[in-house]
Amino acid sequence: MSIDNDHDRRKSRKLCFNCVGDDFLYDEIRNQGEDGTCSYCGKKAKHYSIEKLSERIESLFEEHYIRTSDQPSSFQYTMLADKESNYDWEREGKSVVFAIMNAADIPEEAASDIQRILENKFCDFDPSGPGDETEFSLDSYYEQREANDARWQAKWCAFERSLKTETRFFSRYASDLLTSVFDGIDLMQTRDGRSLIVDAGPETAISSLFRARCFQTDDKLKTALAWPDKHLGPPPSANASAGRMNARGISVFYGANNQIVALAEVRPPIGSQVVVACFEVIRPIRLLDLTALNAVTTCGSVFDPASIERFERAIFLRNLSRRITAPIMPDDETFEYLTTQVIADFLATENKPPLDGIIFPSVQNAGEALNYVLFHKAARVEEIKLPKRTEISSQLGRMTEDGWQVGYTVIEEVPPEKEESEKQQPYKFEHFTDFNDYDARHITLKIVLESVCVHIVEAVQFKTQEHEVCRHRCEK
Secondary structure, eight states: OOHHHHHHHHHTOEEEGGGOOOHHHHHHHHHHOEEEEOTTTOOEEEEEEHHHHHHHHHHHHHHHEEEOOSSOOHHHHHHHHOTTOOOOOOOSSEEHHHHHHHHHTOOHHHHHHHHHHHHHHHTTSOOSSTTOOOTTOTTOEEEEOOOOOHHHHHHHHHHHHHHHHTOOSSOHHHHHHHHHHHTTGGGOEETTSOBSEEEESTTSSOOEEEEEEEESSHHHHHHHHHSHHHHTSOOOGGGOOOBTTBOTTOOOEEEESSHHHHHHHTOOOTTOEEEEEEEEEOSOEEEEEHHHHTTEEOOOOTTOHHHHHHHHHHHHHHHHHHHHHSOOOGGGHHHHHHHHHHHHHHHHHTOSSOOOEEEEEOSSSOTTOEEEEEOGGGOOBOOOOOOTTOEEEEEEEEEETTEEEEEEEEEEEOOOOOOHHHHTSOOOOOOOOOGGGOOOSOOOEEEEEEEEEEEEOOOOOOOOOOOOOOOOOOOO
16 A cells, blocks of 8 residues: 555544543533444544544644753753763653644544644745654654743733823723623632632631731820720721722721731821720621632633633633732832722622632731721621710729829710600601711621720731842952
């Protein structure tokens, strides 16, 4: 048989879907293939010709695989030349036949036929020199390219540039990009099976949060101790300054997973007094866990364009977590917080499913230190219930024979019980006139009064990496 006839016979061979392990390719051949007898298992089933499969493999390898060098690098040559080294060079990747086998999960015989077809095709091209290896030659080795998020990163850079220099509000580009980034995020998981969306509230692992506020004057501290629900919770919108996850005027709740983290996050100066309190989460809410983005993963087939998109998106989400939580210098906060503020607004109002907040690692503490932000819609704190006409006073200490003794005390003076006649007075309807005071949000948080405590900041400890500065002098 001539070489041409042997080549044509090989191209006309058939591979059925039963001989394919890749799920995407399996389904494609079963649904779109032709009826016939498989050349490899002998069964009658839907099939593709080996010629058609070789075209798919060629396109796949061109986009997602790279032929490794058949020569050591200069460093590897140096290692080989070292007489005292026992270094033994091995070519990276898998031999071409096994690379094809693994890519499509097909029998070795079918992979060998595809390799010969493609080798014959590429040997027609003039190689670099006599004896040089060509694509898909039998001695060639291949390894899969690492998926990358370059395309997503380019879009994200354009998004950040647009926010800072072009359109800050009503940006269709920003809305479309954020939709593509976070769409279906509730269905994604980490490598160890954790969901990216975490439930918080009663009977969950996140049933309470800690919040701190720094005070530098006694009068403001006394007021806060008297009314901690109002002065330790989120500030009124008029007093809400811009933060990592909120624009100025949008009141949100920033909390932490323990007192120390909450204390560090307010960056208190020495001599200040910091009030820390625990807030119960009294209703179910859903939070996006940015710490889980670092380990997000996905699965699929390299033959499926949608899977490739998911691979790239997963890589981008892992990098996005680091972008969002990166430390920002105070002088850069105005511009650098724009991106995270827009993300928070999107997740709070436009994302599907709707979210109530975000979990992110503390930039002030390492390890298991976590911060929480509850969006405005989930940041309402229940008011402390007191009888009408209750008078509250707070004290920071008292004078003793030994001098001033620090002691924080809150006294609630309630009125005497009403007379029976007053209790029986008919209810008088009061007209509601000030709509600015109306709050339609559901109550999410309740302060634990017994948890309120004051920290007097006496010193601040820094954890640093010290590096020497080397200075050299030489002649020009």
